Amino acid sequence: MATQHSRTAARLMISPAVILLLAWMIVPLALTIYFSFLRYNLLMPGTEAWTGWTNYYYFVTDPSFTDAIWNTLALVGGVLIITVGGGTLFALLLDRPMWGQGIVRILVIAPFFVMPTVSGLVWKNMFMNPVNGIFGHIATSFGFEPFDFFGQAPMASIIWIVSWQWLPFATLILLTALQSLDSEQLEAAEMDGASWLNRFWFIMLPHLARAITVVILIQTIFLLSIFAEILVTTNGGPGTATTNLTYLIYVQSLLQYDVGAGSAGGVIAIILANIVAIFLMRMIGKNLDA
Amino acid sequence: MGRITLEQVTKSFGEVDVIRPLDLSIEDGEFVVFVGPSGCGKSTLLRLIAGLEDVSSGRIEIDGQDATELPPAKRGLAMVFQSYALYPHMSVRKNIAFPLRMAKMDKAEQDRKVEQAAAVLNLGDYLDRRPGQLSGGQRQRVAIGRAIVREPAAFLFDEPLSNLDAALRVGMRLEISELHKRLTTTMVYVTHDQVEAMTMADKIVVLRAGNIEQVGSPLDLYRRPLNEFVAGFIGSPKMNLLKGAEAAKDNAATIGIRPEHIGISSDGGEWAGKVGVSEHLGSDTFFHVHCDGMAEPITVRSGGEVDFHRGDQVYLTPDPAQLHRFDDKGLRIE
Numbered sequence: 001m002a003t004q005h006s007r008t009a010a011r012l013m014i015s016p017a018v019i020l021l022l023a024w025m026i027v028p029l030a031l032t033i034y035f036s037f038l039r040y041n042l043l044m045p046g047t048e049a050w051t052g053w054t055n056y057y058y059f060v061t062d063p064s065f066t067d068a069i070w071n072t073l074a075l076v077g078g079v080l081i082i083t084v085g086g087g088t089l090f091a092l093l094l095d096r097p098m099w100g101q102g103i104v105r106i107l108v109i110a111p112f113f114v115m116p117t118v119s120g121l122v123w124k125n126m127f128m129n130p131v132n133g134i135f136g137h138i139a140t141s142f143g144f145e146p147f148d149f150f151g152q153a154p155m156a157s158i159i160w161i162v163s164w165q166w167l168p169f170a171t172l173i174l175l176t177a178l179q180s181l182d183s184e185q186l187e188a189a190e191m192d193g194a195s196w197l198n199r200f201w202f203i204m205l206p207h208l209a210r211a212i213t214v215v216i217l218i219q220t221i222f223l224l225s226i227f228a229e230i231l232v233t234t235n236g237g238p239g240t241a242t243t244n245l246t247y248l249i250y251v252q253s254l255l256q257y258d259v260g261a262g263s264a265g266g267v268i269a270i271i272l273a274n275i276v277a278i279f280l281m282r283m284i285g286k287n288l289d290a
Numbered sequence: 291m292g293r294i295t296l297e298q299v300t301k302s303f304g305e306v307d308v309i310r311p312l313d314l315s316i317e318d319g320e321f322v323v324f325v326g327p328s329g330c331g332k333s334t335l336l337r338l339i340a341g342l343e344d345v346s347s348g349r350i351e352i353d354g355q356d357a358t359e360l361p362p363a364k365r366g367l368a369m370v371f372q373s374y375a376l377y378p379h380m381s382v383r384k385n386i387a388f389p390l391r392m393a394k395m396d397k398a399e400q401d402r403k404v405e406q407a408a409a410v411l412n413l414g415d416y417l418d419r420r421p422g423q424l425s426g427g428q429r430q431r432v433a434i435g436r437a438i439v440r441e442p443a444a445f446l447f448d449e450p451l452s453n454l455d456a457a458l459r460v461g462m463r464l465e466i467s468e469l470h471k472r473l474t475t476t477m478v479y480v481t482h483d484q485v486e487a488m489t490m491a492d493k494i495v496v497l498r499a500g501n502i503e504q505v506g507s508p509l510d511l512y513r514r515p516l517n518e519f520v521a522g523f524i525g526s527p528k529m530n531l532l533k534g535a536e537a538a539k540d541n542a543a544t545i546g547i548r549p550e551h552i553g554i555s556s557d558g559g560e561w562a563g564k565v566g567v568s569e570h571l572g573s574d575t576f577f578h579v580h581c582d583g584m585a586e587p588i589t590v591r592s593g594g595e596v597d598f599h600r601g602d603q604v605y606l607t608p609d610p611a612q613l614h615r616f617d618d619k620g621l622r623i624e
Contacts, residue, residue, distance in 0.1 A: 184372070185376075
């Protein structure tokens with residue numbers, strides 16, 4: 001039959017791409033898992049040996065591991081709160097007709113195009129630096145002591161920088177969602193006696209629920225692996241104050257040359273990311289079905 | 291109570307005058323229909339009354355009180371939108387209760403009113419469904435229910451039936467008329483469908499390009515159109531409008547004669563012509579007759595059993611008592 005035939009042909013045609021993608025994923029994953037069970041230190045070449053769960057044991061019992069988990073959660077949670085909240089506000093503002101709308105919208109989206117390392121350095125040196133930064137200058141000109149952002153509030157500073165980068169993404173998605181809201185619904189609510197706050201709470205926010213879900217899901221996936229901003233600003237410090245899981249893995253494998261422990265950390269990160277993903281899907285997946 | 295008065299109301303969007311200075315009074319309990327071709331400003335006029343648009347100048351009074359500057363919620367009017375504008379994430383019950391909830395009415399009272407409205411509109415079985423699970427007609431009824439519970443001074447309908455299929459439209463037309471009889475609340479209804487206008491209205495307001503062309507009862511408009519536009523707009527099929535020599539015979543620039551006021555026969559009459567297209571509706575037949583010396587074909591209505599074919603020689607005789615005469619400005623000559 002023609003359909004049977006074309007189906008076979010389709011599978012045949014698509015298989016190279018699928019096999020390539022699969023190999024692309026499976027090979028590094030398999031290697032990581034394999035390394036994680038080896039005693040594998042770059043400073044001692046030729047001494048690789050099977051060690052079982054030892055790498056996992058040392059990685060998990062390392063005191064900086066607990067710190068890293070909490071830091072990761074704080075980073076992801078903080079950025080999500082700021083970007084979803086701020087994104088909604090920006091979307092509401094940009095949805096209003098105003099002069100120069102096109103330019104303003106492009107300006108709002110601009111931070112998204114700045115590379116993470118660049119934005120990290122710009123914020124670190126030009127804004128938050130107590131001596132050279134603008135914030136320091138402003139504080140001094142008013143007679144206050146300049147605030148040492150990365151010394152006093154390192155995590156909050158990193159959260160701020162990452163939020164600045166991700167705010168445009170949230171704004172863009174929420175703005176599009178807001179524009180798809182039927183204006184007659186808002187007018188009907190207005191006739192029904194709903195104040196602006198009521199209209200926002202009862203009409204706009206439920207309409208935005210799906211878009212907010214998408215923003216949270218996509219951002220969480222990317223925020224779990226934030227690395228460049230930490231590397232160029234605080235190097236994970238002071239102490240372990242800004243070390244997240246990604247950065248801890250980097251420290252293990254590339255600063256301490258312990259590839260085995262680094263791989264064990266990588267596997268733990270994969271498992272944690274999947275737990276978060278399943279959890280999120282369960283929690284907000286209902287929103288996507290409706 | 292629901293008396294609405296407009297005095298010298300205008301509305302312009304930038305350079306464009308959508309509503310020219312306009313006076314209109316709507317009496318308590320009246321069913322008023324705004325009708326006109328698309329872009330005539332009828333929906334804008336309704337939105338001005340609702341308060342969803344600000345007037346550029348003029349005054350709107352509701353029940354004798356100046357409402358020109360009042361926000362929509364304070365005017366005591368309820369509106370049913372063309373798209374129904376139901377809140378998709380709320381159940382039918384919550385949709386209907388929404389205005390009451392906004393008015394901070396207590397829960398028991400809300401429930402009672404919702405049940406009452408649902409009973410009136412036969413929505414009892416659907417109260418816990420979402421709007422997405424309802425058919426077009428049911429959604430329409432929910433939208434009306436949401437309007438009813440507020441017990442407004444007047445209902446405003448913005449082309450509420452245009453998204454429904456033909457059969458449902460006839461049914462909803464009757465239901466809305468029935469509702470008006472029962473509630474005796476003022477209703478203002480916007481449509482471009484003259485059948486809706488003719489069947490439902492106590493008073494029709496014909497609009498064109500932001501001007502009121504004529505206000506009157508449906509039959510008034512049908513029998514005595516004040517100008518050529520109303521004559522051509524009200525009535526289906528359209529009135530035949532003749533210019534030139536035929537009109538000059540009656541001392542007018544244009545004469546109008548409705549299709550049902552022309553006799554058709556094969557033996558003799560005033561105008562001779564050949565049958566063009568004929569539309570057989572069963573009960574009626576409409577013939578388009580190409581008469582000698584006239585540019586446009588004349589539409590003639592006759593009984594369903596009359597049988598002429600394309601190309602047949604026929605003679606038409608207009609009823610002189612039913613002739614409408616218009617001067618060169620298009621105004622009616624008595």
